[in-house]
Amino acid sequence: MRSTHASPERADTPVLVLRGLALDYLQGDSRTQVLRGIDLELRAGECLGVVGESGSGKSQLLLALLGLSGPGARLSGSARLGGQELVDASPALLGAVRGRRIALVFQDALSALNPYLRIGAQLVEVLRHHLGMGRAAAQARAAELLALVQVDEPAQRLRQYPHELSGGMRQRVLLALSLACEPEVLLLDEPTTALDVTVQAQLMALLRSLRASTGVSMVFVTHDLGLLAGIADRVAVMYAGRIVEEAPAGQLYARPLHPYTGGLLRSLPLLDRPLPARLPSIPGQPPEPGTQPAGCAFAPRCPLVEPRCQAQPPERHEAGARVACFRTDAAGLMDEAWP
Amino acid sequence: MNATRQGLWREAVRRLLEVRSQRWTLYVLATLLGAALLVPLASPHGYATPEWTRILRPPSPSAPFGTDGLGRDLLVRTMWGCRVSLLVGLVASLMSVCIGVAWGATAGLLGGRWDALMMRTVDVLYSVPFIPLVIVLTVVFGRHFLLVFAAIGAVSWLDIARIVRGQALAIGQREYIEAARALGLPPGRMLWRHYVPNLAGIVVVYATLTVPSVILFEALLSFLGLGVQAPLASLGSLVADGAAEMQAHPHVLVFPAALLALLILCLNHLGDGLRDALDPRQP
Amino acid sequence: MSHADSGPAGGGDAARDETDSGEPRWLLSVRDLRVQFRVRGRPWTAVHGASFDIAPGESLGLVGESGSGKTSIARALLRLVPATGSARFAGQELLALEGEALRAVRAQLQILFQDPLAALDPRMRIGESIGEPLREFGARLADAERRSAVLAMMARVGLGEALYDRYPHEVSGGQAQRAGIARALLPGPRLLVCDEPVASLDVSIKSQISNLLRELQRDLGLSLLYISHDLATVRYACDRLVVLYRGRIVEGAPRDTLYARPLHPYTQALLAAVPVPDPSWRPATLPAMSPASAARPDAPASAPEGGCAFRLRCPMAQARCAAEAPALRRIGDSQVACHFAQA
Numbered sequence: 022m023r024s025t026h027a028s029p030e031r032a033d034t035p036v037l038v039l040r041g042l043a044l045d046y047l048q049g050d051s052r053t054q055v056l057r058g059i060d061l062e063l064r065a066g067e068c069l070g071v072v073g074e075s076g077s078g079k080s081q082l083l084l085a086l087l088g089l090s091g092p093g094a095r096l097s098g099s100a101r102l103g104g105q106e107l108v109d110a111s112p113a114l115l116g117a118v119r120g121r122r123i124a125l126v127f128q129d130a131l132s133a134l135n136p137y138l139r140i141g142a143q144l145v146e147v148l149r150h151h152l153g154m155g156r157a158a159a160q161a162r163a164a165e166l167l168a169l170v171q172v173d174e175p176a177q178r179l180r181q182y183p184h185e186l187s188g189g190m191r192q193r194v195l196l197a198l199s200l201a202c203e204p205e206v207l208l209l210d211e212p213t214t215a216l217d218v219t220v221q222a223q224l225m226a227l228l229r230s231l232r233a234s235t236g237v238s239m240v241f242v243t244h245d246l247g248l249l250a251g252i253a254d255r256v257a258v259m260y261a262g263r264i265v266e267e268a269p270a271g272q273l274y275a276r277p278l279h280p281y282t283g284g285l286l287r288s289l290p291l292l293d294r295p296l297p298a299r300l301p302s303i304p305g306q307p308p309e310p311g312t313q314p315a316g317c318a319f320a321p322r323c324p325l326v327e328p329r330c331q332a333q334p335p336e337r338h339e340a341g342a343r344v345a346c347f348r349t350d351a352a353g354l355m356d357e358a359w360p
Numbered sequence: 361m362n363a364t365r366q367g368l369w370r371e372a373v374r375r376l377l378e379v380r381s382q383r384w385t386l387y388v389l390a391t392l393l394g395a396a397l398l399v400p401l402a403s404p405h406g407y408a409t410p411e412w413t414r415i416l417r418p419p420s421p422s423a424p425f426g427t428d429g430l431g432r433d434l435l436v437r438t439m440w441g442c443r444v445s446l447l448v449g450l451v452a453s454l455m456s457v458c459i460g461v462a463w464g465a466t467a468g469l470l471g472g473r474w475d476a477l478m479m480r481t482v483d484v485l486y487s488v489p490f491i492p493l494v495i496v497l498t499v500v501f502g503r504h505f506l507l508v509f510a511a512i513g514a515v516s517w518l519d520i521a522r523i524v525r526g527q528a529l530a531i532g533q534r535e536y537i538e539a540a541r542a543l544g545l546p547p548g549r550m551l552w553r554h555y556v557p558n559l560a561g562i563v564v565v566y567a568t569l570t571v572p573s574v575i576l577f578e579a580l581l582s583f584l585g586l587g588v589q590a591p592l593a594s595l596g597s598l599v600a601d602g603a604a605e606m607q608a609h610p611h612v613l614v615f616p617a618a619l620l621a622l623l624i625l626c627l628n629h630l631g632d633g634l635r636d637a638l639d640p641r642q643p
Numbered sequence: 644m645s646h647a648d649s650g651p652a653g654g655g656d657a658a659r660d661e662t663d664s665g666e667p668r669w670l671l672s673v674r675d676l677r678v679q680f681r682v683r684g685r686p687w688t689a690v691h692g693a694s695f696d697i698a699p700g701e702s703l704g705l706v707g708e709s710g711s712g713k714t715s716i717a718r719a720l721l722r723l724v725p726a727t728g729s730a731r732f733a734g735q736e737l738l739a740l741e742g743e744a745l746r747a748v749r750a751q752l753q754i755l756f757q758d759p760l761a762a763l764d765p766r767m768r769i770g771e772s773i774g775e776p777l778r779e780f781g782a783r784l785a786d787a788e789r790r791s792a793v794l795a796m797m798a799r800v801g802l803g804e805a806l807y808d809r810y811p812h813e814v815s816g817g818q819a820q821r822a823g824i825a826r827a828l829l830p831g832p833r834l835l836v837c838d839e840p841v842a843s844l845d846v847s848i849k850s851q852i853s854n855l856l857r858e859l860q861r862d863l864g865l866s867l868l869y870i871s872h873d874l875a876t877v878r879y880a881c882d883r884l885v886v887l888y889r890g891r892i893v894e895g896a897p898r899d900t901l902y903a904r905p906l907h908p909y910t911q912a913l914l915a916a917v918p919v920p921d922p923s924w925r926p927a928t929l930p931a932m933s934p935a936s937a938a939r940p941d942a943p944a945s946a947p948e949g950g951c952a953f954r955l956r957c958p959m960a961q962a963r964c965a966a967e968a969p970a971l972r973r974i975g976d977s978q979v980a981c982h983f984a985q986a
Contacts, residue, residue, distance in 0.1 A: 074845040217708035222916035247918030288850040302850035544749040
C-alpha cells in the first residue's frame with residue numbers, strides 16, 4: 022500500500038504535538054475542567070497508548086483534537102498536526118483535517134455506521150468527498166480497503182448493511198473507513214471494548230499488522246492496560262484530566278513511577294501468577310469529571326500521600342519517562358504501597 | 361451532581377424556572393387565571409343579562425372589550441369563557457389521563473396477548489368518527505354540560521394510552537424491572553412502585569399538552585353548536601358568536617379569539633418546557 | 644449432547660447426591676436445561692441442554708462470550724425466562740414452582756446484574772431500593788426497623804450512611820454495585836447468581852468489588868454462580884469453571900486444572916486471547932494455535948447443523964467433527980466435549 026509516512030528521515034519528527042492543552046465546559050455560570058495542561062508528542066509511525074478510567078478525560082482528549090467537543094466547550098493551549106494548529110482552527114480547516122489527516126475510530130461500530138446505508142456507499146462517500154475520486158475508482162478502492170482489513174469476500178460485503186455483519190467485522194469496516202484517506206494519525210477510542218475477547222485478539226493483531234504495513238501513527242485510548250502492552254510503544258496514564266505518568270511501554274509495566282500506575286498494574290488479576298488471597302485494590306473511586314482539587318487529584322486514594330501533596334506536584338523526568346509526583350522513591354515502594 | 365438531598369420533582373421545577381420564557385408563560389397563565397376568576401366577580405355587569413341599550417358597542421372605558429350582540433359586557437363574557445374552557449380542559453384531561461395511563465400501563469406491563477387485545481381496542485376506537493358520535497349522543501341525551509366532558513374525555517385518552525404503553529414496554533426492558541421480578545414482586549405492586557413513578561414524567565408532559573388540545577376540541581364543538589349551551593359561554597362559543605358579527609363589529613370576534621390563541625400558546629409552551637426539564641434527567 | 648456416561652460437567656469427582664454424613668451434596672443440580680426463544684417468529688435455541696452442579700459454599704464460573712447462553716442460563720434459573728429440563732434447588736424443582744412457592748424460594752436465590760446503575764430504579768432512593776426485599780420477604784417491619792436493617796447491610800458492603808438518601812444517578816458505578824449486593828443479600832439467599840458483576844466497572848473498582856464478593860461469600864457460606872467472559876477475573880472468583888460455546892458446555896474443570904491444562908480448543912483460544920500486561924510476553928505455543936489464528940475471523944454467526952458447533956472456527960477440525968457431535972467425556976479432572984482433546 023502506498024505510504025509516505027514511514028520514510029526514515031521523518032522517523033523522529035513528531036507528527037502531533039500537544040502543549041498545555043486544556044478543555045473546559047462552560048454552562049451558565051459553572052465551569053467544568055475536563056482536561057488540564059496536557060503535553061504529549063506523537064512521533065511518526067509510533068503507537069501512543071493512553072490509559073485512564075472514567076473521569077480521566079481520555080475520550081474527551083481525542084474529541085477535542087478534532088474539534089468535536091460538545092456545546093459549551095472551550096479549548097486552550099496548542100495542538101499542532103505537522104505545522105498546523107488545531108486549537109481554535111476554523112471549521113473549514115477542521116473539516117479538511119478530519120478523516121483526511123486524522124481519523125477517529127469509535128468504540129461502538131453499530132452507532133458509528135449509518136444503519137441505512139450499505140457499507141460500500143459509506144466507504145465511497147468518504148473517498149469521493151476527501152479525495153475527489155470518481156465513482157468507479159472509489160468502488161475499486163473500497164474493495165481494496167476491505168481486503169486490507171481482512172474482511173473476507175469484500176465484493177459481497179460492500180453490498181451489505183451494517184446490521185448484517187458481526188461486531189468484529191463492523192469494527193474492521195470502521196477501520197477501513199478511517200484508513201480510506203491514508204491519514205497521518207489514527208485515533209482509536211476503545212475500539213475493542215464492545216467485542217468478545219477472541220475477536221478482540223484478532224483485531225489487535227490486525228492493528229499491529231496495519232501499523233507495520235502503512236506506518237500510520239496511532240493514539241490508542243483504553244481503560245485496559247493489558248491491551249496496550251500488545252501494541253503501544255509508549256503509554257500515558259491519565260487521571261482527573263491530567264497525565265500523571267508517561268513512559269516507554271516496557272518501562273511503564275516493569276517499573277511504574279507513579280503510585281496510581283503501580284496500583285492499577287497490581288490490581289489486575291493475572292493468569293500466570295499464583296492466586297493471592299486478596300487482590301490489591303485502590304480504595305475510593307475516581308473523581309467526578311471536572312471536580313477540582315487544589316493539590317494532587319490522586320492524593321485521597323494514595324498510600325504514599327504526604328502533606329506536600331496538597332499542592333500540585335511538578336512534573337519530573339526520569340530515565341526517559343515523565344511523572345507528576347512528589348515521591349521520588351515511589352518506584353521502589355510499590356510492593357508495600359499495594360499489598 | 362452534589363450530595364444534597366433533592367427531590368427529583370423539585371429539581372425538574374427548578375430547571376423549568378431557569379428558562380426565562382417559561383417564567384413568563386407562567387406569569388401570563390397566572391394572570392389569565394386570576395382575571396378569569398376575579399373579573400366577573402368585580403364587574404358590575406353579569407355575563408348572562410342582556411342589555412338592549414348597549415348592543416355591539418366597540419371597546420370603551422366602561423366596557424374594555426366592548427359588548428356583544430345582546431349587549432352583554434364582552435370582557436366579563438370572555439373571562440367566563442376562560443373559566444369554562446379551562447374547566448373543561450382540566451377535567452376532561454384529568455379523566456383521559458387516568459383512563460389512558462391505566463389502560464396503557466397495563467397493556468405495556470402485561471404484554472403478549474393482553475397488550476394486543478387492548479391496543480386493537482384503541483385502534484378501533486380511533487376509527488370512530490368523533491363529530492357524528494357527539495351529534496348522536498346529543499340527540500340521545502340532550503344538550504347537557506356534562507356531555508361535553510364525557511365526549512371529549514372518551515376520545516382523548518387514546519393518545520395517552522398509546523404513548524404510555526410504548527413507554528411501559530421500554531421500561532419493561534430495563535434491568536431494574538428484571539431485578540424487581542427476581543424479587544418476586546406481583547404485577548400490581550410492580551405497576552404501582554416501579555412503572556408509575558417512571559411514567560410520571562412523560563405523563564405530566566402529555567397531560568400538559570392534552571389540555572390545549574381538549575380546549576380546542578371543545579372550541580370546535582361549541583363553534584358547531586354542540587358544546588356549551590347559551591347563556592353559558594366558552595371561548596369557542598364566543599368565537600362562534602363573534603364570527604357571525606365579524607364584518608361590521610370585529611371586536612366581538614377578535615378578543616375571544618386572541619385570548620384563546622394566547623391560552624393555547626402558553627399551555628403548549630409549558631408542555632415543551634416540562635419535557636425539557638424532565639427528560640435529560642430521565643434515563 | 645449426551646452426558647450420561649460421565650456425569651454432568653462441573654459435577655466434580657463423584658456425582659453422588661449425598662456426602663458421607665448424609666447432607667445433600669449439591670445445593671443446585673441442573674440437568675439438561677434448555678432455553679428457547681422466538682426470534683422473528685422462528686424458534687432459536689439459546690441453551691442446548693446444560694447440566695452442572697453447585698455445592699453449598701462453592702463458586703461455579705460460567706464462562707463464555709456473547710451468544711454462549713450463559714446469561715440465558717442465569718435468567719432461566721431465576722425464572723425470568725421459560726425453560727425446560729430440571730433444576731433442583733434445596734430439594735425443590737425450581738422450574739416447576741409457581742405462585743406462592745415460587746415467591747418463597749426467590750428469597751434463597753438472588754441475582755446481581757452487570758449494569759449496576761441500570762439495575763436500580765432511577766426514581767427510588769438507594770436506601771429504598773436496597774430495602775425492597777424486606778417488603779416482600781419476612782415479617783411486616785416498621786419503617787424504622789427496615790431502615791436500620793438496610794443501614795446495617797450497607798455498612799457491611801462498604802456504603803456510607805449518607806448514600807441512603809441518594810438517587811442512582813448521584814452515585815458511582817462501584818457504589819451502585821455495592822447497593823445491588825446489599826439488596827441481593829438482604830433476603831438471606833443461599834445462592835447468588837452474579838451476571839458479569841464487575842464487567843462495567845472501572846479498573847480500580849473491579850478489584851474492590853471482587854474482593855468484597857469473595858469475602859462475603861466466605862463469611863456467609865454463599866454459593867455463587869459467577870457468569871463472565873473475563874477469564875482473568877473469573878480465576879480469582881471461582882472454585883470450578885464451566886466453559887460454554889453457543890449454548891453448549893464444551894469443558895468443565897476445577898479452576899487450577901482448567902488454567903493449567905485447558906483441553907478444548909475453544910478454552911485454549913479464550914485463554915490465549917486474554918491480554919497480558921507485559922510487553923515482553925509472547926503467546927505460549929499451544930497446539931496448532933496462536934492468538935491471531937485462534938477462532939478464524941468472520942465465522943458465520945449461525946450455528947452449523949449437526950456435528951460440533953465449534954468446527955467452523957476450530958483449527959483442529961476434521962471430517963468427524965462435521966458428522967458427529969462430540970459428547971462430554973472425562974479426562975482426568977476435566978470433562979471435555981471434543982473428539983480430539985487429549986491430556
